[in-house]
Amino acid sequence: MFTADRHKSVILGLGLYWVGGWLFAFVYVLIFTSLGFSSWWLGGILGLLHGAALLSCMHMLSHIHPRIANEYDGPSRTRRIEPPGRFGLNYGPRTPLTTLLAQLVYGLILGSFYQPPPQ
Numbered sequence: 001m002f003t004a005d006r007h008k009s010v011i012l013g014l015g016l017y018w019v020g021g022w023l024f025a026f027v028y029v030l031i032f033t034s035l036g037f038s039s040w041w042l043g044g045i046l047g048l049l050h051g052a053a054l055l056s057c058m059h060m061l062s063h064i065h066p067r068i069a070n071e072y073d074g075p076s077r078t079r080r081i082e083p084p085g086r087f088g089l090n091y092g093p094r095t096p097l098t099t100l101l102a103q104l105v106y107g108l109i110l111g112s113f114y115q116p117p118p119q
Contacts, residue, residue, distance in 0.1 A: 043111015051103030
């Protein structure tokens with residue numbers, strides 16, 4: 001999305017993925033702290049909501065990413081990556097399942113291990 005160099009894109013993408021993970025962890029921490037508690041089940045609920053939000057927005061990636069083809073116009077010389085489609089189903093039927101499962105685990109881990117400060 002930020003560079004045409006495929007080697008640089010892997011490193012840059014991994015770095016942005018880590019930064020995004022940390023930023024979402026801070027959002028979870030803000031929610032836990034504002035509620036005054038955290039638990040595995042609350043983290044799991046937040047994780048599922050997070051995953052559902054990601055899946056519901058996946059079809060819009062072609063409007064943001066310069067290399068993802070648009071569902072209406074199809075591929076071009078610069079836009080060669082297949083669009084994800086609704087809920088990422090163009091990438092296979094397991095995409096929504098693995099996305100929800102990964103976000104569920106993420107939320108479970110954060111909810112289990114984070115302890116908000118006493119109020």
